[in-house]
Amino acid sequence: MKTALLATACALALAACASTPSTDAGAEAGASAAASTSAPANLATESTLSSATVNLAAASGSLVSGKLSLMPMGDGLHLQGEIGGLAPGSTHAIHIHETGDCSAADASSAGGHFNPTAEAHGKVDTPTHHGGDMNNIVANADGVAQVDVHASGPVLGGGAANDAVGKAVIVHADPDDYTSQPSGNAGARVACGVISAG
Structure with a gap:
């Protein structure tokens, strides 16, 4: 037993x-x-492309134009390049917008800020901000801004909701106050360009 x-x-x-x-x-x-x-599930954490470019053309009757390169970096995308035709010493908002269409004379065809996570507008290094929010740029005495800014959240390629390829980059007439909703009281759109792979 x-x-x-x-x-x-x-x-x-x-x-x-x-x-x-x-x-x-x-x-x-x-x-x-x-x-x-x-x-x-609809957001990507990594880019499938190593670079992209933006050719900015004047909008709203301005003389602002330039060229930017984008590359994946850290938690998003880094934008570098040069924008001319600005007033000497002036400060301007720069954002990624939701639609890659610069056909309207005032660039309104580019829609609102690129915001795949449906957040409130804010400064890029704070917890709450749009995917297209970036720090202001400042023109030198010749009216040229050397751009070196970061967008937190977007990726390049892959077609996810946060894919920035095919979206627009907009330069605004005024600085972003990082507070006013939905776009930081940044004023008219003075340049627009579409993000293209390569």
Whole structure:
């Protein structure tokens, strides 16, 4: 009888051990599912392209134009280049906008700020901001701004909701106050260009 009880106890212990991995696997699957639902499924975390360019053309009767290069960096995209035709020493907002259409004379065809996460407008280095929000640029004494700004959140390529390829870059007449909704009280759109791969 003692032998039978011992055999039964051993069988139960082995059964419990055998079921432990499936419980752990279930917990890992649950944790994995929870992790995948914590980040929006339609947002990409990495760019599929290594670079893009923007040729900015004048809008709203301005003489502002320039060329920018974009590259993936850190948590988003870094924009560098040169924009001319600005008033000497002036400060201007620069944003990525939602539609790659610069056909309207005032660039209104580019729509609002690129905002795939539906956040409020704000400064790029704060928790709440649009994907297209960037720091202001400043023109030198010759009216030329050396652009070196970052957009947090967008990627290049892949077609996800936060893919910036095919969106527009807009330079505004005034600085962004980083507070006024939805666009920082940045004034008229004085230049517009479409983000193109390569």
